[in-house]
Amino acid sequence: MTFRGVDKKYGDVFVIEDLNLNVLDEEFLVLVGPSGCGKTTALRMIAGLEEISRGTVAIGDRVVNDVAPKDRDIAMVFQNYALYPHMTVRENLEFGLRMRRTPDAEREARVAEAAELLGLASLLDRKPAQLSGGQRQRVALGRAIVRHPAVFLFDEPLSNLDAKLRVQMRAEIKRLQQRLKTTTVYVTHDQVEAMTMGSRIAVMHRGKIQQLGTPQEIYDRPENLFVASFVGTPPMNFFPATLDDGHAAASGFSLPIPSALAPRLPGGTKVILGIRPEDLVPSREEARGQSAPLPLVVDVVEPLGDALLVHGRAGEATVVGKLEPHQNPRVGERFDLWVELERMHVFDAATEERVKGDSPRLRE
Ligand SMILES: Nc1ncnc2c1ncn2[C@@H]1O[C@H](COP(=O)(O)OP(=O)(O)OP(=O)(O)O)[C@@H](O)[C@H]1O
Ligand SMILES: [Mg+2]
Secondary structure, three states: OEEEEEEEEEOOEEEEEEEEEEOOOOOEEEEEOOOOOOHHHHHHHHHOOOOOOEEEEEEOOEEOOOOOHHHOOEEEEOOOOOOOOOOOHHHHHHHHHHHOOOOHHHHHHHHHHHHHHHOOHHHOOOOHHHOOHHHHHHHHHHHHHOOOOOEEEEEOOOOOOOHHHHHHHHHHHHHHHHHHOOEEEEEEOOHHHHHHHOOEEEEEEOOEEEEEEOHHHHHHOOOEHHHHHHOOOOOOEEEEEEEEOOEEEEOOEEEEOOOOOHHHOOOOOEEEEEEOHHHEEOOHHHOOOOEEEEOOEEEEEEEOOOOEEEEEEEOOEEEEEEEOOOOOOOOOOEOOEEEEHHHOEEEEOOOOEEOOOOOOOOOO
16 A cells, blocks of 8 residues: 555645655554644545545555545544444444445355454344444444455544543454454554554654654654654653753753764754653663763652652753652752663754764764
């Protein structure tokens, strides 16, 4: 499934601009980004529900720009499961197959298979109103599965469920996809959902893909400030700073720049330092690799049980550190945290791009 140079415009406004993306066979690709970034629009272009302003969409080797939605061999699951309320679960599951005049035996076999796979076998004679939210969502999945499509499209299918059920269904969908191996494009605005479900993630912002990679690549090496700020809970800490003789001077403190980056950062360069909360530790001994202290004045402490979040100020910046539990930072007092320098991210303040130690591209 491939987007090549795809634009989507409404009037003069680009909603999607020059989208290039190759979804691999059998892959679970997650499109994630904030509200309005163009996720649903991208999905609807694959489904054929939205006209393409420029470029091509291909499923397999076939360009489908002019292929009718029903002939594209895709199945889409929406946020509101859109079940037929007057039909039983069985009738809901088989509806699409009846429309396509699938032979009876084949239809029954596929419904039985999907019901078995989704744990719906005992519910086939119920109406949607007699089901829980999770069961309804499973019926919606079942309707997609019975089609045996080449591609599954999911548009925020879990957002109507409560938090606990969402976590459970997240794993169920992932398990299901691993079993069926059907190429899947899954849209969500929830970065945790994206990280946990995707074999690869495409982070979108303002109609453009900002970064494409495995969840770990995106977390460890965000390519720009947007991706860095979007992925991670609590979010990465950011400190505007100016380079001066191998150090980054932020307001109220200064940190050494990792030596691999130093050649790329002449004095006077304005940067944004990015430090993930878990890359701050309470002592030099606990730091992995080279480290430097960050003077912190604590204002809030949040015990999570398995970790302790400490919020405070370093100079003029606010900081969150994620520490091991059973420590005792006191509100109003100083509690220095140590920055693991090799894990510090550096972004060019002007371009908002990551400064790469090994990349010849960024600076002369
Ligand atoms: N028919 C339309 N006419 C004009 N603008 C539209 C139309 N449909 C969508 N848009 C705009 O296109 C942009 C992308 O919309 P889209 O629905 O793809 O966002 P999304 O990423 O799915 O957001 P959400 O997470 O809120 O569902 C939005 O700014 C939206 O206002
Ligand atoms: Mg949407």
